Amino acid sequence: MTKDACTHPGSFGEMCILCGQRLDADSGVTFGYIHKGLRLENDEIVRLRNTDMKNLLRHKKLYLVLDLDHTLLNSTQLIHMSPQEEYLKSQTDSLQDVSKGSLFMLSFMHMMTKLRPFVRAFLKEASELFEMYIYTMGDRAYALEMAKLLDPQREYFSSRVISRDDGTHRHQKGLDVVLGQESAVLILDDTENAWTKHKDNLILMERYHFFASSCHQFGFNCKSLSELKNDESETDGALVTILKVLKRVHGMFFDELEENLVDRDVRQVLKTIRKEVLKGCKLVFSRVFPTGFQADNHLLWKMAEGLGATCLKELDPSVTHVVSTDAGTEKSRWAVKHKKFLVHPQWIEAANYLWQKQPEENFIVNQTKNP
Structure with a gap:
């Protein structure tokens, strides 16, 4: 091919591939x-995405x-471990066969990592329905070490491990570095603000705070799980x-939509399923x-609407729930008088994370005492 005719689909080290x-x-x-020094032009990215x-x-x-941290696992620097966590150092699993363990001492990185319960079964089952990527705000060395713990046989992620070194925007994650059509991508992450351009693809995860340093990082003054x-x-x-949500989305995408496969959009499926959670409330x-x-x-208002x-x-007679932080307010008392549900705002947040309407009696509202 002559250089004049070449469309330069990509480059290695500043030379056309x-x-x-x-x-x-x-x-x-x-x-x-994918490969150090590889750059791809937009037309080539589109072609690869379509083919894939x-x-x-x-x-x-x-x-x-x-995402990795607080989604699939939790890591802490050893120097940040609290005295109540010292016992963990004698309970770590072998790095020789990580597939059996869940708590690992990575001395060469001066850190300890705890895998989230069920993560191995989760990855195994999800891999049958999805092509999976890791995308972390951690650096590349950390991302690769975590991938080894989660996927020691390299059967789930292969080279699809993206770190902050690979992103195109600081402090942001984007699907521009993922070789998948946005209409077919789901994202699992505990940080909504990391995905400002792709919130419709996002399933927000409840954060996994195993270590004390994780609680402190997010301003929680409470004891950690450890x-x-x-x-x-x-x-x-x-x-x-x-995993149940992912299976539901996958099932609806392939079995319930009527458009041609290539015209289907997972973001619409996600919205449809979310709107069923508090439907009728x-x-x-x-x-x-x-x-x-x-x-x-x-x-909270937007969250509730997103949940249907x-x-x-x-107030009017059709109201089913009063959401309040104080049982003594006029609206709260109205709810009790008219036998409506009176729930704490956490009722909405729980439904948001669990993708299911929660029992109202678990979210009772106390009367605020005047000082």
Whole structure:
């Protein structure tokens, strides 16, 4: 091929991968996690995505992008371990065969890592439905070490391990470095703000705080799971819940939609399933938003609507739930008098994480005592 005719689909070390011509170092998008120094042009990215998508759909698979920290595992620097966590140092699992363990001392990195309960079964089952990526804000060395713990046989992720060194924007994650069509990508992450451009693809994870340093990092003044010598449930923890959601999304995408496969959009499926969670609930809020705050702009209001609830500003007989932080407010008392549900705002948050309406009696509202 002549250099004039070459479309320069990509480059290695500033040289075209087809014709060898030197190219502008800044052209295209870097895919260093696939091969160091690899850059691809937009047309080539589109071509690869289309080809990969057809192949994936043929195998009834979608894409799943997985965050590491607080989603699949929790890590801590050894120097940040609390005195109540010292016992863990004698309970770590062997690095010789990591497939059997869940708590690892990585002395060469001065850290300890705890895998989230059910993560191995989760990855095994999810891999049958999705082509999976790791995408972490950690650096590349850390990402690869975590991938070794989660996937020692390299059967789930292969080279699809993306770190902050591979992203195109600081402090942000983006699907521009994922070779998957956005309409077929689901994201699991505990940090919504990391995905400002892709919130419709995101399934927000409840954070896994095993170590004390993790609690402190997020401003929680409470004992961690490790300090309590406790852990999430292996049978009904966060990953068990989310695996059910993933299976539901996958099933609806392939079996229930009527459009041509290539025209289907996983983001619409996700919205549809979310809107079933609080369907039929009519909510009024009381002493939840700051005075003067535009209620329908509040995160909780939007969260409830996203879950299928109808939010009202004033009481009427159709209201099913009053969401309040104080049982003594006028609206709260109205709820009790008219035998409506009176629930704490955490009822909405729990439904958001668990993708299921929670028993109202678990979210009772106490009366605020005047000082």
